[in-house]
Amino acid sequence: MNDKAVEVVWKALDRLAIELPSWGFANTGTRFGKFIQPAAATSIQEKFSDAAQVHAVTGACPTLALHVQWDLPNGLKDVPEVERLAKQFSIRPGSINPNIFQNQEYKYGSVGNPDPAIRRMAIRHILDCVAISEALGAPDISPWFADGSNYPGTQNIRKRIGYFEEGLREIHAALKPGQRLLLEYKPFEPAFYHTDIADWGMALLLAKAAGPQALVLVDTGHHYQAQNIEQIVAWLLHQNMMGGFHFNDRRYADDDLTLGSIDPYQIFRIFHEIRMFEWETQTTADIAYMVDQSHNLKGKIEAMIQTVCTAQELYARAALVDHGSLARLQQECSLVDAEETLRGAFWQDVRPAIQEWRKSRRLPADPMQAFRTSGYLERITRERSEKNRNTTASYA
Ligand code: RM4
């Protein structure tokens, strides 16, 4: 790789910040049961501590996404504690995730529920999240709605659209300047017949109905097989509606696997669309890059380090695309050469350049190895295993 290419990689890495999910450090499993790990985090303090380890070895993860009901069970009252932890571990609070899917009341939906009292409860919770976001100075609120139904004819789909428009408008009205409402979509699960916000079109229309500070969040695992995700990203960029990502990979459905583990070219193509947009428009897209993964077999901190390193590698490779010549080749319809321009960047081995970047930023050249030799995992395994042994994995 020549000096110019190395410089491009370094510049790209300097701007790439990846937000870690607090829930990614906790015990998770499948719908058949949880798999308990002796070192898993069981408190907000432990989640901050684990995230700080990932940041220490990668230098790329300054923020931690919080799930309000799991991390701030007392809502606004927990803000001082979160601020204290953020200071202690030098990790800022990231996106604020409401929980409108877990309470018994939400069996038939939250903001789309036919019962006005339950809709009110859900809206009130999201309004609390807006207040938490403001208090923490963490501007993104990212709700994911599990709302939907399991059988044809059991719910009025159009009425529920109306409830969402109305509810989201009210929530948007509470946003202060700078705050953003990022609407996530998902085609199915837990609902198996209809999901109220099932795809990017529904999310986009609802965001438009809500107001200018509402944007769309793309979770890479929330699409049907074979859907062209980078095309969705291109559309959202074109509409100035691309708010953020939940990164993960998948083979079948919402598998929440490690980023790039199944299809690294997919993530590269997404990054390419963003870089090409920024090059063409000479702007910087304000996109929150967040991880949303559930590592129920891998060690959680190691899986997170792997994810961050993969994101850096794929982002750096996308940065190496020669946009000027690609634009010319596209214009001329030089298909093979245009495609090879993309593939040429994808197949570059950027790892040596990334190692040099890390050294120049006083980071360990090999984050995984640095973590493994740090002794942190052994220490938390000792400290946490008893508590984890008492955690129940069964649904019985
Ligand atoms: C959903 C979605 C949300 C996440 C929940 C726990 O599938 O991806 O982002 O908060 O899972």
Ligand code: MN
């Ligand atoms: Mn998600």
Ligand code: MN
């Ligand atoms: Mn998901």
